[in-house]
Amino acid sequence: MPKVKIPRKSTIVDMTAMCDVAFLLLTFFILATKQKPPEVLSVKTPTSVSSKAAPDKSILITLTKEGKVFLMLGDDTKKSAIIDDFNTTRGLQLTGPQLAKLKKTEFIGLPINKLRSALDATQEIPATAMDGIPTDSSNNELTFWMRSVTNAYKGSDMNKLQEMILVKGDGEALYPIFKNVKEAFKANEIFKFRIVTEGEQVPSGSELYKTGKEVKK
Amino acid sequence: MAEMDTSSGGGHKKGPGVKKGKKLSTRVDLTPMVDLGFLLITFFVFTTTMAQSTAMNMNEPKDDPEMQMKVKNSGAMTILLGRGNQVYYYFGQLLPETISQEFKSTTFKGIRQLILDKKNATPIDDLMYIIKSDDRSTFKNAIDILDEMVISAVPAGHYAEVPMVDVEKMLISETEKANGIK
Numbered sequence: 001m002p003k004v005k006i007p008r009k010s011t012i013v014d015m016t017a018m019c020d021v022a023f024l025l026l027t028f029f030i031l032a033t034k035q036k037p038p039e040v041l042s043v044k045t046p047t048s049v050s051s052k053a054a055p056d057k058s059i060l061i062t063l064t065k066e067g068k069v070f071l072m073l074g075d076d077t078k079k080s081a082i083i084d085d086f087n088t089t090r091g092l093q094l095t096g097p098q099l100a101k102l103k104k105t106e107f108i109g110l111p112i113n114k115l116r117s118a119l120d121a122t123q124e125i126p127a128t129a130m131d132g133i134p135t136d137s138s139n140n141e142l143t144f145w146m147r148s149v150t151n152a153y154k155g156s157d158m159n160k161l162q163e164m165i166l167v168k169g170d171g172e173a174l175y176p177i178f179k180n181v182k183e184a185f186k187a188n189e190i191f192k193f194r195i196v197t198e199g200e201q202v203p204s205g206s207e208l209y210k211t212g213k214e215v216k217k
Numbered sequence: 218m219a220e221m222d223t224s225s226g227g228g229h230k231k232g233p234g235v236k237k238g239k240k241l242s243t244r245v246d247l248t249p250m251v252d253l254g255f256l257l258i259t260f261f262v263f264t265t266t267m268a269q270s271t272a273m274n275m276n277e278p279k280d281d282p283e284m285q286m287k288v289k290n291s292g293a294m295t296i297l298l299g300r301g302n303q304v305y306y307y308f309g310q311l312l313p314e315t316i317s318q319e320f321k322s323t324t325f326k327g328i329r330q331l332i333l334d335k336k337n338a339t340p341i342d343d344l345m346y347i348i349k350s351d352d353r354s355t356f357k358n359a360i361d362i363l364d365e366m367v368i369s370a371v372p373a374g375h376y377a378e379v380p381m382v383d384v385e386k387m388l389i390s391e392t393e394k395a396n397g398i399k
Contacts, residue, residue, distance in 0.1 A: 011242075011246075021252075023255075025255075025256065025259060026255060026259050045270065046356065046357040046360040046361060046364075047364075048271065048273045048360060048363075048364045048367075049364055049367055049368055050271045050272065050273040050274070050364075050367070051271060052271055052272050052273075052274070053270075053271060053272070054270045054271060054272040055272070063356060166272060167275075169356040169360075170356065171355060171356060171357030171360075172355055172356070172357065173355060173356040174352065174353065174354070174355055174356070175298070175350040175351070175352060175353075175354045175355060175356060175358065175359055176352050177356070178356050178359060179350075182277060185277065186277060186279075186280060191276060191277045191279060192274070192275070192276050192277075193275055193277075194272040194273060194274055194275060195272065195273045195275055195360060196270050196271075196272055196273075197270065197271050197272065197273050197360065197364075198270060198271070199270070199271045200364075202368065203329075203368060206329070206333075206368045206369065206370075207333065207336075207368065207370035208367060208368045208369070208370050209368075211370060
């Protein structure tokens with residue numbers, strides 16, 4: 001009986017196809033992913049030992065290095081109400097399209113007297129060219145903005161608001177600006193807010209380190 | 218078909234009719250593993266969120282002139298934040314006779330130990346840190362000093378921010394001049 005020879009197949013598979021697929025996926029994901037929009041306002045926050053995460057949805061007040069103050073209304077459910085309230089309480093008399101445009105903007109960084117012309121302009125003003133919301137003690141417009149914010153959250157939403165007010169400041173911003181922002185809060189009975197910081201290790205050997213307790217303030 | 222490999226495991230010598238076992242290659246193809254690796258990398262890169270920034274809670278007191286708190290001189294430490302990350306401090310009250318000895322300067326590195334020493338040396342009920350920020354100090358300074366309070370586990374309500382008075386402003390600018398800080 002003759003030996004039956006089973007032809008042995010090579011175990012080596014051509015890898016080229018697989019490699020192609022892998023890289024195709026890689027390129028697909030890279031191209032399909034929406035990139036995080038570059039931060040319009042570049043701010044380098046100070047560090048703290050706090051370990052609480054900053055909420056995503058927030059009323060964010062940004063202090064830039066130059067001392068400009070910007071307001072971002074991150075809560076879409078109330079944004080419209082806040083801006084409408086501001087329009088009526090400050091007597092701005094903005095038209096429908098102007099209001100719609102203001103509601104669409106990502107952040108507010110203009111004094112009231114420049115708001116209208118900016119809304120009428122066809123070209124958008126870059127953040128770096130904005131003046132910021134005036135906060136000096138003689139003309140603290142942030143107070144008015146915060147009033148509209150508190151108006152929008154009146155009642156049961158007030159506790160929610162306390163969790164949402166965030167101050168994000170550049171480490172190099174001068175203290176008086178921060179003081180002015182606090183004044184604007186105080187004028188609206190906002191006594192609790194949060195400061196956005198970069199996480200930091202608790203220094204070993206410190207009191208906090210020894211107790212090992214969660215940072216509660 | 219009828220053949221059988223009768224050689225025992227360690228047998229080296231094989232008879233003339235014995236078939237030699239074909240040696241399989243020990244090389245494993247790593248390509249699929251590499252591919253899987255790439256796939257996982259992409260998966261993780263795109264699903265992981267960047268380190269989220271943290272938030273520090275802040276409670277401001279109500280401005281009420283009737284609610285002024287009296288602080289014992291023995292338990293008070295005033296920390297003043299100046300420009301160029303300088304920290305100045307004094308204990309109790311500044312008296313005209315002893316101003317030059319009482320008003321001292323340090324840095325953010327040095328202040329931690331001072332805060333701790335004061336905390337350990339004072340009964341907790343009397344303890345009060347008064348923080349005053351100069352107009353030339355930065356936001357970072359203000360946050361850092363509050364953070365120092367947390368690091369030294371100073372209980373809430375035992376430190377407060379207070380506006381600076383003219384004497385202190387003057388002292389700071391004099392010290393800055395003397396130390397050459399611009």
